[in-house]
Each structure stands twice: as structure tokens, then as C-alpha cells.
Amino acid sequence: MTMTIPYNFFQYLLRHDQCTPKLAAYARGRKAEDIEFAIDGRDASIRRMVASVRKEVHMLRGFVRLTAYGAYASYGYLKPRHDVGELVAELLARRYPHTVIILGNAYHSWMCLYGTEGVVQTEGPALASVLASLRDMLGCDSSPQSSEALWEVYYRSQYREKRRNLPYFRKSMTDTLRRSAHSIVESNTNGASTLDAYCSDDD
Amino acid sequence: MERMIALARQGRFDSEGPAPSVRPDIEKVYALGEATKHDICVSTASPRSVSGIDRIGNVCAGGICHAYAHDGRCVSMFKTLYTNACTHECAYCSNASCSSGGAVYSYTPHELASLFMDLYRGNYVEGLFLSSGVGADEYETMASMVETAEMLRTAYRFQGYVHLKILPGADRDHIRRAMSVSDRVSVNIEVPSSSRLSEICATKDFKTDILRRQRYIQRFVSKEGAPAGQTTQLVVGGAGETDVEIFKATVREYHKFGLKRVYYSAFTPVPGTILESQCMQPAWREHRLYQMDWLYRIYHYSSCELMSAFDCSDHLANTDPKRAIAQASGLSPVDPNIASYDELLRVPGIGPVSARRILAARTRGSIRSRKELAAMGVVMCRASPYLSLGGWHDSLLARWMA
Ligand code: SF4
Numbered sequence: 001m002t003m004t005i006p007y008n009f010f011q012y013l014l015r016h017d018q019c020t021p022k023l024a025a026y027a028r029g030r031k032a033e034d035i036e037f038a039i040d041g042r043d044a045s046i047r048r049m050v051a052s053v054r055k056e057v058h059m060l061r062g063f064v065r066l067t068a069y070g071a072y073a074s075y076g077y078l079k080p081r082h083d084v085g086e087l088v089a090e091l092l093a094r095r096y097p098h099t100v101i102i103l104g105n106a107y108h109s110w111m112c113l114y115g116t117e118g119v120v121q122t123e124g125p126a127l128a129s130v131l132a133s134l135r136d137m138l139g140c141d142s143s144p145q146s147s148e149a150l151w152e153v154y155y156r157s158q159y160r161e162k163r164r165n166l167p168y169f170r171k172s173m174t175d176t177l178r179r180s181a182h183s184i185v186e187s188n189t190n191g192a193s194t195l196d197a198y199c200s201d202d203d
Numbered sequence: 204m205e206r207m208i209a210l211a212r213q214g215r216f217d218s219e220g221p222a223p224s225v226r227p228d229i230e231k232v233y234a235l236g237e238a239t240k241h242d243i244c245v246s247t248a249s250p251r252s253v254s255g256i257d258r259i260g261n262v263c264a265g266g267i268c269h270a271y272a273h274d275g276r277c278v279s280m281f282k283t284l285y286t287n288a289c290t291h292e293c294a295y296c297s298n299a300s301c302s303s304g305g306a307v308y309s310y311t312p313h314e315l316a317s318l319f320m321d322l323y324r325g326n327y328v329e330g331l332f333l334s335s336g337v338g339a340d341e342y343e344t345m346a347s348m349v350e351t352a353e354m355l356r357t358a359y360r361f362q363g364y365v366h367l368k369i370l371p372g373a374d375r376d377h378i379r380r381a382m383s384v385s386d387r388v389s390v391n392i393e394v395p396s397s398s399r400l401s402e403i404c405a406t407k408d409f410k411t412d413i414l415r416r417q418r419y420i421q422r423f424v425s426k427e428g429a430p431a432g433q434t435t436q437l438v439v440g441g442a443g444e445t446d447v448e449i450f451k452a453t454v455r456e457y458h459k460f461g462l463k464r465v466y467y468s469a470f471t472p473v474p475g476t477i478l479e480s481q482c483m484q485p486a487w488r489e490h491r492l493y494q495m496d497w498l499y500r501i502y503h504y505s506s507c508e509l510m511s512a513f514d515c516s517d518h519l520a521n522t523d524p525k526r527a528i529a530q531a532s533g534l535s536p537v538d539p540n541i542a543s544y545d546e547l548l549r550v551p552g553i554g555p556v557s558a559r560r561i562l563a564a565r566t567r568g569s570i571r572s573r574k575e576l577a578a579m580g581v582v583m584c585r586a587s588p589y590l591s592l593g594g595w596h597d598s599l600l601a602r603w604m605a
Binding site: 113 | 205207212213215234236240265267270274275278279282322326327329363369471486563578
């Protein structure tokens, strides 16, 4: 029978921002099947919490944008609700082998590399200070290279004005998720839908 | 951090792919991107497994969405035409030679591959969806599309998702090559039948240009690649077709050609085309067809069962077809403590997940209250009239009013 709750659900529960030591102690003794088919209040709420953490990982791995910093590193903004920075960084590192992935915000950062030694991970201070050390390390010939402008053109080309549906957009790409990934292009819902409108936006 | 950078330097491949092409022409990116916005397939799910460190990119079994457009649709791939030049005369299409379209653009394989990799490295997209007008002729254009995908796979070591459109009338060998470098391929049938096609396009032959290409793909699917299979798309209401015609074509596509998915795109008139003054079809029509498709593929309703959802004019009403079928068939209340999985699935408000939870709960004891069912994910306001619990059920009237 296909399960929606993974066998390591406990690892996800621990990362939920409202997981208390008491709830964690209770969950430690539960099996994935207990949670999957729960009708009791506490197990059902664990199911919702695990789903919320997994959903955040899944959405943010898509919404985070990376800027290349020299040939060996890429960085992006991430401020998740749950403690999932490490997981998102690892997923991105596995996608881009031999590139140090640095995700972070004003308080915290997560770094991950997937290469000849497998996955190497560490955490650090604010993203800005990690980038400052990176600049010192790589020298001033490495400047950040982003494809944000290209993305904005393409993203706008996909919009169908006659089917405008902001409530549905906001349901799928919630304010919280957009804030977590600092999605600037997608958050601009002023309705510019043509290339001309887009270009005049920039004026 | 220093150690990480040193490790990254050590393991780096000798080549990162060809040198980037010139700065992208944004008008071209916009025009060729916009021309695909009615192509609906955005799934990036692929069963292929990617491992090793000698590559860039991977695929995810469930697919990943990288943004949503303000019309609510997922933007997961870099969807683009290779060229918007076309010698065909599809009455609804702005690329058609009979339309008074705008400027004509075209990529080169190198330019397109390089542009795509910029977006992929920035984690903006999950893969490439490459379609095209036929250009001067389908042979040349299809060859260039295949060359682009091959360049991504070899020169850039790209192992992410690729969906290639097969052009109507494409060469058999190009189809085989396209499939060896793609996760998914598709030929758009656009209309349900040959006679409907003749109403909107005089230059394409339904049997040879489209159905025969689907047959080639079906033969190659297991041997040559395209692990995510083939799909197709229909324009809803462009040629005046009914929902029954569309549904029957859908069933034919699944049965005859083993398609993974059929997509629907409600007809929207495009300025400058022959059909520019025809009415736009409502989005709900597309939505109801997707629900029918879902009932057929996932809930395994038979096509005969589904026919009761259509009205006497062969169209679907703007209501939930599952509920319409339950009402039309006079579904009597089922007891969740004894009903089979299939019987539970036919109750409005019960889906595969809640049906499985009900079966699992029964192994631990009987279900006694509606509250328990709600906790299992059953949508009680819809399901209640069709459930009988402890001998109690809603009246027939309630079923009709549900
Ligand atoms: S073949 Fe495709 S691109 Fe060409 S006119 Fe028909 S729909 Fe448009």
C-alpha cells in the first residue's frame, strides 16, 4: 500500500518549528503506519506537521534562485519557516556537483558540496559575511552572475492575461514561501504582461 | 569553506560545455517563449535515475515546480519554440503561414542550449520543453531540435529533464534520436478526428502526419528511451467539437498508443489568426475534461460508466462529474465498514488516499462515526449522502441536493 508518510517521518517532525520535546518523545514510539492511518488527534496532527515540513522542502528546492560566484560556488537567499536549510542545500548540491551551494539569510547560512568525497556540509553565520569571506578567498576577479533578467523575460512570456487568477497563484506560491525564497520577479503582480509593458516597468 | 572550494576545484570537469553564446536577444526569448504558453504539459516527473558526479542536473520522480505564473499555472520548464516560422495553416495559430503574425525568430542549437543552461544553473527551471513551428520544412527543423538536445546531453553533460515535441510528419530516424535524449516526447493531435482537422487545417493529414508518428513513438518507447512516455494535447472547442468527441479521442489515445497523459487547452482566440473572432472557451470546460480524465485513469471508471456524465448535447455541465455520475446511476449508500476499495472510490468526497485509510482503519476495528471518516480525509459534505453508517443514511432528497 502506498504511504504518504515516510518511514523516517521522525526526522522531518524534529525540523518542524512547533515540535516540542514532549511531542518528539511521543512520536519516537510511533510507527509510520500509526501516523499514516491515524484518526486520533495527536497522530493526525503529527501527520500534518510532517507533511508541512516535507512540502516546504519540496517547494523551496524549486523556488530558491542561485547566483554563480566564480566557477566553484553559487549562492541564494533562503529563510525557511522550519529548520530545512540543510536539506534544501543538499538537494541543490546533488543537482550541481562540484559547486559549493551557499544558502542563507541575515542570520544563518547552510553550505553544501557534492563531489569526489560525497556530501560535505557545514553551517555558518549570515549570508553576507560568508560571501565576504568567499570574495577574499576567490579574489576580486569573481563577480556574481545572475540570470534574473533573462528569467523575468521568460516568466512574463508564460503569463496568460485572459486567465489571470491571482488567488490560485497565491495559493500555490504563498506569500510565506515567496518571502522564504525572496522571489522578487514572481511577487510583482502589477499585471505587466507584454514585453512593452515589461520594458516600460523598468523605466 | 576553504576546504569545500578546494574540493570543488579538484573534482571539476575539464570542460563546462561550449563557451557561452552572445548575449540573449530578449525579444526573441519573449516571442518564442510566449508562443508556447498554450502548451499545457508542465510535468517534469521522470522515472529515470541519475547518479554519479560527472554531470550537471538530475530528475525528480515527482517533478518539481519552480514558479507559478499569475494565471495560477506551474512554470517548471524553459518552454520555447525553436522557430515560430511555419508552413502549415492551422486556423487558430499565430505561427501559421495564413496568419498575419509578427516577426519571425529562430534559435541555433548552440544559442538555445547555452541560454537554457544559464537558467538551469540558476535553478529557475527543471528542464527543457522544446517545440517548434515546422520552419521551411519539418526535416531541417526537427534535426536542429534533436541536435540541441544532443548537445545538452553530451557537450554540457546535462542530465535533467527534456521534453521534445515531435513535429507533424517528422522523419522516423529523427523520432528515434529525439527519444534517446528525451524523458518525454509528444505529438499534439489538437483535434479529435480527421474530419475536425480538415475544418481547421488544410495542410496536415491526421492519419499520416500525426497518428502514424504516435505509432512510431509507441514502438520505440520501450527500446529507445523517453522513460516518461508520450503525451498529447487537444484544443478544446477550436473546431466546434463536443466533449464526447474529445473524451472518446482521449480513450483512443490511451488504448491505441499507450499515452501517459492527454492534456487539454481551452480554445483562446489569438489576434491575427483566422479564428480571431471565434468565442473563447471557458476554462471550466478544460477543468471538467481533466476531471473526467482523472476518473478514467486514476479511479479506473469504465468509459461506459463515464458516458452518463454528458448531457444530451454531448457536453459536460459545469459540475463535478463524479457527483453527476453518482446521481445519474442512482448510487445507493455504501457502508464504509464493508465496501470494497472500488465501491469507496465511487463515493463523491472519497479519493484514493482516504479510501486506503478506511480500509486500513477497518483492520483495527469498525468505523463508528462520521467524525472518524472526516479525520481520514473524507470530504463529508460531499460523501455523506452516499454513506450508510450503523444503518443510518441521508434521504434520497439529500443525495439529489448534495
Ligand atoms: S503546425 Fe504547429 S506551429 Fe505550425 S501552424 Fe500548426 S499549430 Fe502552428
